[in-house]
Amino acid sequence: MRAEGSSPPPPETLLNTGASSLVLNVATIPAIVTTVPARKRKRPAVAASSPAPSDQASNAGGTSNTTDLLGTSRADLxxxxxxxxSRGPVFVPISEGSEWFKTEMIGVNRVGFRYVPAGINPPGYATPCxxxxxxxxxxxxxxxxxSPFLKVKKDGLSIGGxxxxxxxxxxxxxxxxxxxxEVKILNGGGDHSGxxxxxxxxxxxxxxxRREASLNGPVGLDGYSYGYRDKTGEKVTLSxxxxxxxxxxxxxVIxxxxxxxxxxxxxxxxxxxxxxxxxERIPIDLKGQEVFEILEYPQSKEMTALMDYSGKTANSASVPSSSKKIANGKLPERGPTVANVKPSATNMRPLPVLSGSRIAFFVNGKSQGIAFEDLYDYLPLRQTDTQKANSRKRTREGVKEHRENPFDDGTLGYYPFISLFNDASVHLNPxxxxxxxxxxxxxxLLDGRPAEISITSVDLPSPVPSASLNDIDKKPPLGTSDPSHTAPIETANDATAPPAEVKPQRTWLPACERYSQFMQEEWAFDATEEEEAKAELxxxxxxxxIEEDKRKQxxxxRQQAEARRTAENRRRAEEKAKKAAEARAARLGGSELELAITPSASASPYPTFPPERNQPSPSPLRHSTAFELEGSIEYENSPAPTYVSCDERRGVQSGYTSENHENDMDVDHDIEALIASDTPS
Known part of the structure; x- marks a missing residue:
């Protein structure tokens, strides 16, 4: 059931949670994995700044880091x-039967980081959470x-130290x-609890x-907060x-x-x-819960310089000064002016204030007067050149890292700030x-001037019959004493108008109405971010x-250039082959020129090869030693012996007989006779 005074969730939300979902997500908490550290020197982890390491106090007593970057892919979610x-928190009583609880399974803010409950967006959204x-x-x-050291009650309105x-x-x-x-003091003023x-x-x-004020100290510790002390009734800021x-x-009741x-x-x-x-926020999984991790706004050196007790600050609009010594013998809030104090640095940025702003306190309905005026502006100071240079750093290796936010993220402002010492406790009434x-x-009331009033008409219980109008006494409106100030207003039927009621106009709002306004602002911011993310996508x-079209082009x-190079290479190869053939033909003589340039199947029995194969043409010497086809003239009159001359029919086949070559045989006989005469007997 939704608590009274809450604002409705955005229309995109679909499901609520129950105890079963809590059990399921507790089971999904990553287990501790022990690994043996390697001796090899490793580079520092790039995701060290996101997510932030969990501290022992906010990790339900554990020492493991159960923080993990939430996947931005829709398939992962x-x-x-x-x-x-949100599923959290889990309330654990501080003792058996106690009405006070500590909270677990939730990310408690600490130095440098804060957390906001996050929910998964339905499919079709550009932003994951x-x-x-x-x-x-x-x-x-x-x-x-x-602070994780504060105990609470389940209604969120009671808190103890x-x-x-x-x-x-x-x-x-x-x-x-x-x-x-209002804040009711359950235990304070130095009292002891049982x-x-x-x-x-x-x-x-x-x-x-403000957001920059530390949670591990009291309100009024620095210039980011303004407080009211119970022990002495003093106001305090800048300590x-x-x-x-x-x-x-x-x-x-304060x-x-x-x-x-x-x-x-x-x-x-x-x-x-x-x-x-x-x-500037990153969705992460923290102890089984989806949350946004945000880098907290840092304290500026200009605000820190206000804590210098050596002399008066340059701007003390929100810190009214006093030169009188306190009656109880305490030293003045600021030390005496020192002659040798160095002037403030020229690179100090001015501290703007909210003109007309004020803070006041009431004790049991009685005003204590104006405590602070012209509060410091809650917007961050304008970035310096060094900060701008550092903010230009982008993500490394695909891991999103935290960056300081120099702009308003919608959560800046002044928050009700409750500080408890020892076992003090209070109850809030917004x-x-x-x-x-x-x-x-x-x-x-604070200025001592009369309050503004507004005149509103008071409705009559029922219409007055016209017959009884003469019997009604003419009385002045409520809140006036002089009849001369009363001017009766007659209607068309002579009926008197309803009397007017003098009612002071309320100029303030109860704090309970601020929550619904703030959530509407956050959801409107979510819608704006969704539109921006879709436009970015x-x-x-x-x-x-465009890049794909350029790649295709x-x-x-490239393909066209490759085709042109291939055609050019083929053309050059053909020209080269043609020139080589012409050169060979020129060496063999003009008779072979035509044959070398335009070979035909009848002129050469050897196959020809395409120029691109880069194989040599048949040697021209092979034309003079090649055998002649049977039936040609050269073949019939060839004087060279053939294989048939070795047969018994060689005389018939070759035509080589002793009768055709008698002179040759006579020469042979003469040579043999000369050889015989020279040989000794």
């Missing part, structure tokens, strides 16, 4: 449930934005307008703080207490009022204006019903299409 309400709520869906203490000063912020910031809420006896007792500081109101303690001017609109012509809205309702115009798709040109 299909197995996860689509939630409209969106902002969702956590129960109870109302204005309360934030489960994530508090343990040891030392620890703080918590509520779950919606005040960015503009006038807002009021469960534990500490020497100092429990103490409470209440006030308003400098000053006299303000009366002390308060257990049982008192009213907290803040007034901020309308939020400054960003300069569209200035892309570096910090008032521009921009988010309205609309208060134990001590403030006046309709708180600013008029379309732009990337168009760029990919380059491939086509």
């Amino acid at each position: 299909t197995s996860r449930p689509i939630l409209s309400i 969106r902002t969702i709520e956590s129960n109870p869906t109302s204005f309360r203490i934030s489960w994530e934005d508090r 343990s040891k030392g000063f620890r703080s918590a912020r509520c779950n919606a910031p005040i960015r503009e307008g006038k807002w009021y809420m 469960e534990d006896s500490l020497r100092e007792g429990g103490h409470v500081r209440l006030g308003w703080g 400098r207490p000053r006299p303000y109101g009366r002390p308060f303690g257990t049982g008192d 009213g907290m009022y803040i007034s901020l001017p309308p939020r400054r609109q960003p300069n569209k012509k200035d892309p570096l204006d910090p008032a521009h809205l921009k988010r 309205g609309p019903d208060f134990d001590f309702p403030p006046p309709p115009d708180i600013d008029a 379309e732009k990337m798709a168009a760029a990919d299409k 380059r491939e086509k040109k």
Whole structure:
């Protein structure tokens, strides 16, 4: 069931969660894997900055890092449930039967990082996750934005301390307008609870703080927060207490009022204006929960310089100065002016303030006056050149890394800031019903001027019959005493108009209404990011299409160039073969020129080869030694002996007989006779 005062989830949300989903996701927590460290020197992990390492206090007592980057691919998220309400936290009683709990299975903010519940977007969305709520869906203490050493109740309106000063912020910031809420002190003012006896007792500081204010210290520790002390009734900021109101303690109800001017609109012509809205967050899986991990806004050196006690600060608009010594003998809040103090650095950026802003406190309905005026602006200071250079670093090896956000991410503002010391405890009342309702115009009360009023008509219970109009007494409207100020208004039927009621106009809103406004702003921001992501995807798709067309065009040109090179190589090979053939023909003589240039099948019995095979042509000497075909003239009159001359019929075949060559035989006989005469007997 949705808590009273909550705002509806975005229409895209589909499913709610139950206890079964919690059990399933607890089982999916990564187990601890022990590995033997290698001796080889390794490069540092690129994903060290995302996700952030879990600390022991916020990891349910464990020491393993169960933080993992949530897959941005839609296929990686299909197995996860689509939630409209976050599963966490898991409440664990601090002792058996206790009404106080500690929370587990949730990412508690710590130094440098903060967490916001995230939900998986349905298929078809460009962004993988969106902002969702956590129960109870109302204005309360934030489960994530508090010190893990603070105990809470399940309604999120009661919070208790343990040891030392620890703080918590509520779950919606005040960015503009006038807002009021109450805080009831359950244990404070130095009182001791029955469960534990500490020497100092429990103490409470209440006030308003920005995102940069530390949760491990009290409100008013630095210039990012403004507080009200229970022990002395002093106001404190920059750790400098000053006299303000009366002390308060257990049982008192403290009213907290803040007034901020309308939020400054960003300069569209200035892309570096910090008032521009921009988010820098990464969806991760933290202990089985989908959350957005955000790099917290850092403290600036200009605000840190305000803590210098050596002399007066350059800008103390929000810190009213006092040169008088406190009656109890304490030293002044600021030390005396030192002659040898170095002037402030010239590169210090100016600290803008919110003109007309103010903070006031009430104790049991009685105003304590204006505590602080002209608060410091909650927008981040404009980036320096060095910060701009560092912000240009992009992701490495495909892993998204955190980058400092120089713009407003929609969560900047002043939060109700509750600080508890030791076993102190309080209960929040964001309205609309208060134990001590403030006046309709708180600013008029603080300024000592009359409140603005508005005149509204009071409806009559029923129409008055016209016959009885003469019997009605003419009385002045409610809230007026002089009949001369009354001017009866006659209607068409002579009936008197309804009397007017003088009612003061309420100029402030209860803090409970801020939560629904803040969630609507967050969901509107989600819708804007979705549109931007879709436009970016379309732009990337168009760029990919253009690149693909260029690639195809380059491939086509490459193929055409390859075809031209192939044709050119073939042409050159043919010309080369032709020139070689002409050169061979020229060496053999003109008779062979025609044969070499235009060979035919009848002129040469040897096959010809294509020029591209680069094989040599048949040697021209083979034409003179080649045998002649049977039946040709050369074959019939060849004087050379053939294989038939070795047969018994060789005389007939060859025509070589003693009768045809008698002279040759006579020469042979003469040679033999000469050889015989020279031989000795």
